Amino acid sequence: MRNRFRITWVTLVVSFTCFGQADIENESEFKSLFNGVNLDGWTTKIHHYEVNDNYGDTFRVEDSLIKVRYDKYEGDFNDRFAHLYYDTPYSYFHLTMEYRFVGDPHPGAPIFIEKNSGVMFHSQDPKTMLKEQNWPISVEMQFLGGIEKDKERPTGNMCSPGTDVEFEGKIDPRHCINSSSETYYGDQWVKADLIVRGDSLVTHIINGKTVLEYEKPQVGGAVVTGYDPKMKPDGKLLQEGFIALQSEGQPIDFRNIKIKNLKGCMDPNASNYKEYYIKSDSDACVY
Secondary structure, three states, X not given: OHHHXXXXXXXXXXXXXXXXXXXXXXXXXOEEOOOOOOOOOEEEEEOOOOOOOOHHHOEEEEOOEEEEOOOOOOOOOOOOOEEEEEOOOEOEEEEEEEEEEOOOOOOOXXXXXXXXXXXXXXXXXXXXXXXXXXXXXXXXXXXXXXXXXXXXXXXXXXXXXXXEEEEOOEEOOXXXXXXXXXXXXXXXXXXXXXXXXXXXXXXEEEOOEEEEEEEEEEEOOOOOOOOOHHHOOOOOEOOOEEEEEEEOOOOEEEEEEEEEEOEEOOOOOOOOOOOOXXXXXXXXXXX
16 A cells, blocks of 8 residues: 555656646746736835835836845845735746846845845735744745855755745755755846645746755744744645745846746636646636
8 A cells, every 4th residue: 555655646746747847838828927017916024114115115126127126225234034925825826937146235134145035935924924023934935146166056945934844755854955956156047937736746946947846835943033923823734825025135136927827717618727727726617
């Protein structure tokens, strides 16, 4: 019985991985999350500030890009970690975007934030965050850039503020798990794809190559401080949540932010049936 289960699960993982690679090649069904003009449809939460206070114009739109900048900040960084949330939660989805690191970190920012940012998913609603909460309870696809020549610094890693994941069949105690990606230096654009299947398999893809997979994202772990205890029921599987771009003190640009919803009507007789859906939502069917 145990061997049969193992074979079945391996087959399932391989099928999901193949799905992910094929899905990247077909972008016709992706929806843009960014209109290229303003931040309509997005909500800001910065540590030490209330929801929707975009202190110092941290997140701004210029040249049809979402830019993270600190030139209007007064004083040192003061741990003003920030996140820009898309206003619609998702559960099963394929997110794609490009990012590039530019400039130098803001003075006083922690040393670890140099060429460090990311995108959070399955995040709590920013409206449930307290003013002094430093990070959202979420899972992060971490973006890193190379700093020292010939010293590896992979990108597309997993970090877990207030969460846990299963890696290689068990809960992994590490806050961050490195991917197998190459190291990218300078201000080059890097393409990141994230495929999330509810509370099951998660796939990280960098420049078209799968670099990390893990399972069962759930509430747990540490790192997050200043949160409402009601928002952290440890052990609860995360089936859906909000997507957020990160600001940690390092200037960064984002573009081509798109999503393909993988949950919907799976009845071929419905007018809104899509063959790429992998999670059924019968209530969404239109006949």
